[in-house]
Structures are given as C-alpha cells and as structure tokens.
Amino acid sequence: MxxxxxxxxxxxxxxxxxxxxxxxxxxxxxxxxxxxxxxxxxxxxxxxxxxxxxxxxxxxxxxxxxxxxxxxxxxxxxxxxxxxxxxxxxxxxxxxxxxxxxxxxxxxxxxxxxxxxxxxxxxxxxxxxxxxxxxxxxxxxxxxxxxxxxxxxxxxxxxxxxxxxxxxxxxxxxxxxxxxxxxxxxxxxxxxxxxxxxxxxxxxxxxxxxxxxxxxxxxxxxxxxxxxxxxxxxxxxxxxxxxxxxxxxxxxxxxxxxxxxxxxxxxxxxxxxxxxxxxxxxxxxxxxxxxxxxxPPQLKVSLNTLGGFRNEMTFVITGLDIEAKAELAQKQMESWLPVRPAELSWTLSRTDRPDAETEEQASALLRCVVRDPDPNKVGRAFSNVAVELALASYPGTTFTSMPGNGSPYGVFTAGYVDAGEVPHVAVLADGTRVSVPPAADTLQLEEVDEPTLPTPIDSRSTRHASLGAVAAARSGDKGGNANVGVWVRSDEEWQWLAHALTVDQLRMMLPETAHLTITRTVLPKLRALNFVIEGILGKGVAYQARFDPQAKGLAEWLRSRHLDIPEEFLV
Incomplete structure (x- = not known):
C-alpha cells in the first residue's frame, strides 16, 4: 500500500x-x-x-x-x-x-x-x-x-x-x-x-x-x-x-x-x-x-417509492377581507372540480400587512396542493379549474403561475435489515472482488438517560425577546421527521436554556408541532439541546408536505420566536 x-x-x-x-x-x-x-x-x-x-x-x-x-x-x-x-x-x-x-x-x-x-x-x-x-x-x-x-x-x-x-x-x-x-x-x-x-x-x-x-x-x-x-x-x-x-x-x-x-x-x-x-x-x-x-446489528435502508402525482396552484389575495376572499376561493374551487383528488389541502400565508406601501406587501398567498395516483385528476382537470375562477371569484383574483400538468412525487421511508443480509463488496482496480463481512460485535441501540441538568440561574429580570438574540440553531430532515438543534455560547446561558426550552415551550413557540411527537436530547458538552419532531415533513422531502420541505428554515423560525430571557443576556 x-x-x-x-x-x-x-x-x-x-x-x-x-x-x-x-x-x-x-x-x-x-x-x-x-x-x-x-x-x-x-x-x-x-x-x-x-x-x-x-x-x-x-x-x-x-x-x-x-x-x-x-x-x-x-x-x-x-x-x-x-x-x-x-x-x-x-x-x-x-x-x-x-x-x-x-x-x-x-x-x-x-x-x-x-x-x-x-x-x-x-x-x-x-x-x-x-x-x-x-x-x-x-x-x-x-x-x-x-x-x-x-x-x-x-x-x-x-x-x-x-x-x-x-x-x-x-x-x-x-x-x-x-x-x-x-x-x-x-x-x-x-x-x-x-x-x-x-x-x-x-x-x-x-x-x-x-x-x-x-x-x-x-x-x-x-x-x-x-x-x-x-x-x-x-x-x-x-x-x-x-x-x-x-x-x-x-x-x-x-x-x-x-x-x-x-x-x-x-x-x-x-x-x-x-x-x-x-x-x-x-x-x-x-x-x-x-x-x-x-x-447496531441492523443496517438502515433508504427506500424511495413513487407515491403518485402532485400539482398546486397559488392564489394571490390582495388588500381587504383576506380571510373572506380565501374562503370564497376555496369553496368555489372544491365545488367546481369534476373529481376530487385523493388529497387536497389549503394553506393561507398572511404575508400581507395593513396600509401597505406596495401591492406585494398588501398581498397574501392561498396555496392549494393536490395529490392522487391518477395523473389526470391532478393535471389540467385541476389547474384549469383554478384559472376558470379568474373572472368569477374574489376581487383581484390572480395566480403566481399558469396552469400545468401534475408531476410525480416520491415517498421516502426507512427500512432496516440484518447486516448479514447485505453484501459489501470492494471491487479493486484489477477486477478482484473482496467481500467485507459485517461487524462481528454489535450492540442494540438504546436511548441515553438524560444527564443532570445544570443548576438553574437565580431568578432575574427578564424581557420577552427572540430566542435568536441568545441562541443559535440548525435544522434538517430525516425522512418525515425534522431535527432542530439549539445551543448557546456561555455556561450561564446554558444554565438558562436547559430549563427554559422544554418540549412544552417548543410546542408553544412552534404551533405547527402542537400535535406531533417531540423528543428532546440534552448535550451539556456542546451547551445544546436537540429536538426531533416526528412527522412534520409528512412522507419525506419529495412529498413536499410543507413549503419548506427539508426543514432548513425551521431553526430560524424558532429563533425568531419570543420567550422570556434574562435581560443580562440581551446586552
């Protein structure tokens, strides 16, 4: 060698x-x-x-x-x-x-x-x-x-x-x-x-x-x-x-x-x-x-399946009566569709602001997403109906895109197989095939007991401020789950964070997680907490359950949310 x-x-x-x-x-x-x-x-x-x-x-x-x-x-x-x-x-x-x-x-x-x-x-x-x-x-x-x-x-x-x-x-x-x-x-x-x-x-x-x-x-x-x-x-x-x-x-x-x-x-x-x-x-x-x-004795397996076909149309709603306009568009769309797709969901994003200085700032986005095994049910039969509402719906009806056909989407799941069932072969430059045996010694994966938390800091004057004023965070996807890691840079901040950011507090700060299973892991050496939020990404990235399908921005949303923070950390 x-x-x-x-x-x-x-x-x-x-x-x-x-x-x-x-x-x-x-x-x-x-x-x-x-x-x-x-x-x-x-x-x-x-x-x-x-x-x-x-x-x-x-x-x-x-x-x-x-x-x-x-x-x-x-x-x-x-x-x-x-x-x-x-x-x-x-x-x-x-x-x-x-x-x-x-x-x-x-x-x-x-x-x-x-x-x-x-x-x-x-x-x-x-x-x-x-x-x-x-x-x-x-x-x-x-x-x-x-x-x-x-x-x-x-x-x-x-x-x-x-x-x-x-x-x-x-x-x-x-x-x-x-x-x-x-x-x-x-x-x-x-x-x-x-x-x-x-x-x-x-x-x-x-x-x-x-x-x-x-x-x-x-x-x-x-x-x-x-x-x-x-x-x-x-x-x-x-x-x-x-x-x-x-x-x-x-x-x-x-x-x-x-x-x-x-x-x-x-x-x-x-x-x-x-x-x-x-x-x-x-x-x-x-x-x-x-x-x-x-x-562990088993290997993880990445499984991707074609789940069906997907399409979406986004309505732009401007000015006054946003909620009422969205309700009208939804009611019309669902009643006009010749056949209802297997999945149909609506999301209203209130990106508008009152007395806006630009039309874009005065507008909200109403997103309709459909999925079905039959591409015809989510193709022009869906998107053309949305456009047909243009002159028959709320005042100012317009869209972010032209009508189009649906596209295939994937579903990710994780499987597990015994390591001995999986061949692992190195094929060398001369064509020699070398079989690599699985690990002889294995240990079933178990959760780690939560370590002793640091002593809480003394009761002090607090201010309602964004978590990101003190903490950093990083998030990402694992199948249909997402993780959010949060950490601080000083021991005193860690004394506060370890007690302040509980699972219940996270649910309050991220209302979309209210009914999902969340697991918290404490990592004292990194002054960090890790949260795994199960099912927030639906059936995986390709399923596009959220507008942020890989949960890349989830951590920054959390950092923007407010909670009570000791004032001395907010200098």
Missing amino acids: RPLAANPDVIRIGNCSGFYGDRLSAMREMLEGGDLDVLTGDYLAELTMLILGRDRMKDASLGYAKTFVRQLEDCLELAVDKGVRIVVNAGGLNPAGLTDKLRTLADTMGVAATFAHVEGDDLAPRAGELNLGTPLTANAYLGAWGIVECLQADADVVVTGRVTDASVIVGPAAAHFGWSRTDYDQLAGAVAAGHIIECGTQATGGNYSFFTEIADLSRPGFPIAEIRRDGSSIITKHAGTGGAVSVGTVTAQLMYEIQGARYAGPDVTTRIDSVALKQEAPDRVLVSGVRGEAP
Missing part, C-alpha cells in the same frame, strides 16, 4: 461537495488551495436517490452523479500529479457504471490512474424477500471498510454507492492508521470529523445563525479535517478562503440532522454527547474526547 499521507500520525482530508449540485469548481479550489492527502465528496441525500432512480428508469446506464464526471475531467490529472486520492459516494445507484466511465475518461485524457468501487448496497432486486415492499430504490447504508480495501490496494479514485456520509472520511483514516474494526473511539472520532465536513461549507459559515459575525462570507472555503491517530481531529480550511471555522460553525454542523446522543452507523455508534470542541487558533477547532460503541 502506498502511504496515504506523509505524516504517519495525521491524515489531511478535504471535502469538495456537500450535495449533488454543490459548487462545481470546489474540486479544483481544494486541490490548488493547499496541501491535502485525500479529497472526498458527498453527493447523496434521500431526495438524490429518488432523482437518480428516475434517471435510471430513463437510461439504465445512468444512476450516478453526472457532475462528478465533469469535475474529474477537469481535475484528475491535477489530483494524480499532487498525489491526492479521491473518495466519493457519487456512484449513487450505479457505482460500477460510473467507475467504467471514469476509466474511459482517464484513458482518453492519457492519465495513468487506478479506479476501484464499492457495491452491494442496492437491495431493490431483493426488496420483496427482505420485506421492504416494492420501492423504486432500496439502498442499505454501508460503512467504511470497503473503502479501506480499495485504498489499501492503491486505488487513486474510490467510488461508492450508498455508504453513510461520514464513511468517505472514515475509510481513508482507518486505512492510513491501520485501525481495527473494534477501535471504536478512534472510529467514532473519525465519524465526528466526517459528519462535520461532509456537508461542505456548512462547517465554514454557511447556514450559520450568527453569520453576521463572519468577516467574509462572500465565498466560503470548503472544510478540511486533520485526523490524528487517536481519532481526534482539527477542523480547518485552506488559508485565504472565505468563511470561518469556529466552535460555533462546527457545533452547527454537529447538530445537523442528528437524532439523539447516539449517532448510529454500520461501523460504530458515535456518542455525540462525548464530543468536546476547543478553538485552538483562528480557523482551527479541535474535536476530541469522542467515544464510540459497537454498531
């Missing part, structure tokens, strides 16, 4: 993609911006697997992230010249097909590079026998050890399908340090580092609540994890790039899309409640103290 890094005790891993569609130039920026040992990219998300599934329906040779091919066409020679290995999950539903395409690309370019890939995650052909139904896509989340096999066989580029997001970072670290499969603390430390950098610039100031404190956010640099032999790491970025790496930006990404104190994966369960962060220098944050446990 060629060494992955010159330093036997540190491996420097950069990231150049946080999603399918991220900054195309990031690969070149990372390769030219400074020293790296490995460059990774995360291209997959729950919604992406549905998009790739639809690509594959049209052309069986597709099913991978096509933008990665363009990046490698631009940067393969540069990466090989600099000795930087590349590990990506861009293979999606077709890692073998993408790898073949890359070999052809390298031959055409005259670049001597070796390619390997990891497969076995695609369970769609066996979905029925595994009791997973009849989904369009069914992909188990594999771990890092197939990547390790590919790197130990000296692959320059490793392509995977649906591995966990952090695995593309854990694999190079495990290969470089020769970790065993039971080095749980080291593996967990690498998972924490991987989770921090896998979403790209979200670790360097993107989507950060206190963004106004960052001097230059015009073009944030992508993050780098300098992972050490003991599993600790330094999170940083290339010198001279925009954004910032701080305890705050790193905390924000740690809180993104987590479920609780235990972060389960196929190789290790990472204890998020053990993570300690320290600002070592400007743009350098130490991540240490991470503890790991044996992984």
Whole structure:
C-alpha cells in the first residue's frame, strides 16, 4: 500500500461537495488551495436517490452523479500529479457504471490512474424477500471498510454507492492508521470529523445563525479535517478562503440532522454527547474526547417509492377581507372540480400587512396542493379549474403561475435489515472482488438517560425577546421527521436554556408541532439541546408536505420566536 499521507500520525482530508449540485469548481479550489492527502465528496441525500432512480428508469446506464464526471475531467490529472486520492459516494445507484466511465475518461485524457468501487448496497432486486415492499430504490447504508480495501490496494479514485456520509472520511483514516474494526473511539472520532465536513461549507459559515459575525462570507472555503491517530481531529480550511471555522460553525454542523446522543452507523455508534470542541487558533477547532460503541446489528435502508402525482396552484389575495376572499376561493374551487383528488389541502400565508406601501406587501398567498395516483385528476382537470375562477371569484383574483400538468412525487421511508443480509463488496482496480463481512460485535441501540441538568440561574429580570438574540440553531430532515438543534455560547446561558426550552415551550413557540411527537436530547458538552419532531415533513422531502420541505428554515423560525430571557443576556 502506498502511504496515504506523509505524516504517519495525521491524515489531511478535504471535502469538495456537500450535495449533488454543490459548487462545481470546489474540486479544483481544494486541490490548488493547499496541501491535502485525500479529497472526498458527498453527493447523496434521500431526495438524490429518488432523482437518480428516475434517471435510471430513463437510461439504465445512468444512476450516478453526472457532475462528478465533469469535475474529474477537469481535475484528475491535477489530483494524480499532487498525489491526492479521491473518495466519493457519487456512484449513487450505479457505482460500477460510473467507475467504467471514469476509466474511459482517464484513458482518453492519457492519465495513468487506478479506479476501484464499492457495491452491494442496492437491495431493490431483493426488496420483496427482505420485506421492504416494492420501492423504486432500496439502498442499505454501508460503512467504511470497503473503502479501506480499495485504498489499501492503491486505488487513486474510490467510488461508492450508498455508504453513510461520514464513511468517505472514515475509510481513508482507518486505512492510513491501520485501525481495527473494534477501535471504536478512534472510529467514532473519525465519524465526528466526517459528519462535520461532509456537508461542505456548512462547517465554514454557511447556514450559520450568527453569520453576521463572519468577516467574509462572500465565498466560503470548503472544510478540511486533520485526523490524528487517536481519532481526534482539527477542523480547518485552506488559508485565504472565505468563511470561518469556529466552535460555533462546527457545533452547527454537529447538530445537523442528528437524532439523539447516539449517532448510529454500520461501523460504530458515535456518542455525540462525548464530543468536546476547543478553538485552538483562528480557523482551527479541535474535536476530541469522542467515544464510540459497537454498531447496531441492523443496517438502515433508504427506500424511495413513487407515491403518485402532485400539482398546486397559488392564489394571490390582495388588500381587504383576506380571510373572506380565501374562503370564497376555496369553496368555489372544491365545488367546481369534476373529481376530487385523493388529497387536497389549503394553506393561507398572511404575508400581507395593513396600509401597505406596495401591492406585494398588501398581498397574501392561498396555496392549494393536490395529490392522487391518477395523473389526470391532478393535471389540467385541476389547474384549469383554478384559472376558470379568474373572472368569477374574489376581487383581484390572480395566480403566481399558469396552469400545468401534475408531476410525480416520491415517498421516502426507512427500512432496516440484518447486516448479514447485505453484501459489501470492494471491487479493486484489477477486477478482484473482496467481500467485507459485517461487524462481528454489535450492540442494540438504546436511548441515553438524560444527564443532570445544570443548576438553574437565580431568578432575574427578564424581557420577552427572540430566542435568536441568545441562541443559535440548525435544522434538517430525516425522512418525515425534522431535527432542530439549539445551543448557546456561555455556561450561564446554558444554565438558562436547559430549563427554559422544554418540549412544552417548543410546542408553544412552534404551533405547527402542537400535535406531533417531540423528543428532546440534552448535550451539556456542546451547551445544546436537540429536538426531533416526528412527522412534520409528512412522507419525506419529495412529498413536499410543507413549503419548506427539508426543514432548513425551521431553526430560524424558532429563533425568531419570543420567550422570556434574562435581560443580562440581551446586552
């Protein structure tokens, strides 16, 4: 095996993609911006697997992230010249097909590079026998050890399908340090580092609540994890790039899309409640103290199904009598439809204000969304009826779009299968197939007992103000659920937050959650609370149950809401 890094005790891993569609130039920026040992990219998300599934329906040779091919066409020679290995999950539903395409690309370019890939995650052909139904896509989340096999066989580029997001970072670290499969603390430390950098610039100031404190956010640099032999790491970025790496930006990404104190994966369960962060220098944050446990015996499976067809029309309602106008439009629309779709829902957004200085500020939006297995029921039979109301409804009737046909929508669900039922195969550059066995030691995932809360602060004068005046937050989607992580920056603020922001208080601040199940996790080392709100996203991102279907703005809505805050924190 060629060494992955010159330093036997540190491996420097950069990231150049946080999603399918991220900054195309990031690969070149990372390769030219400074020293790296490995460059990774995360291209997959729950919604992406549905998009790739639809690509594959049209052309069986597709099913991978096509933008990665363009990046490698631009940067393969540069990466090989600099000795930087590349590990990506861009293979999606077709890692073998993408790898073949890359070999052809390298031959055409005259670049001597070796390619390997990891497969076995695609369970769609066996979905029925595994009791997973009849989904369009069914992909188990594999771990890092197939990547390790590919790197130990000296692959320059490793392509995977649906591995966990952090695995593309854990694999190079495990290969470089020769970790065993039971080095749980080291593996967990690498998972924490991987989770921090896998979403790209979200670790360097993107989507950060206190963004106004960052001097230059015009073009944030992508993050780098300098992972050490003991599993600790330094999170940083290339010198001279925009954004910032701080305890705050790193905390924000740690809180993104987590479920609780235990972060389960196929190789290790990472204890998020053990993570300690320290600002070592400007743009350098130490991540240490991470503890790991044996992984659960089952693997999570991403299941995407075509749920039917969807359409919507949005009425613009201006001026006076907004509620009455909305009631009239709804009553007319529902009575005029020739056939009622299986699902029909209305949302009135009161974006209007009284005595407005512009027409737009005087207008509210009434949104009608329909879904049905039959595309005809949600096509022109629906949208044409809305337009037919134009001269027969409330005064000023108009719409935000022309009538159109419905479009297919997807439904995401999570399945679970025993790890032994899932093949995990590393296909090396010479065609050798190496089978990777599942974890021998496993541990059922259980909830962590709530830690002792800090002593409440003394009763003091308070002011009704926005939570965001004191706290930062980050939110995201997990199937039909959303998580909201909230944290503060001082011990005294933490003494207040831990007692003030209860589940009941959250329900009051976010009325849409009133009848949903909410679970709170306390993370004292991060001065953070994490809330998982079940079912707020309906049947997943592609279902588009809310106008913010990925719950990206949910945390900022919470920060804008008011509660009683000690005045001394509001200086």
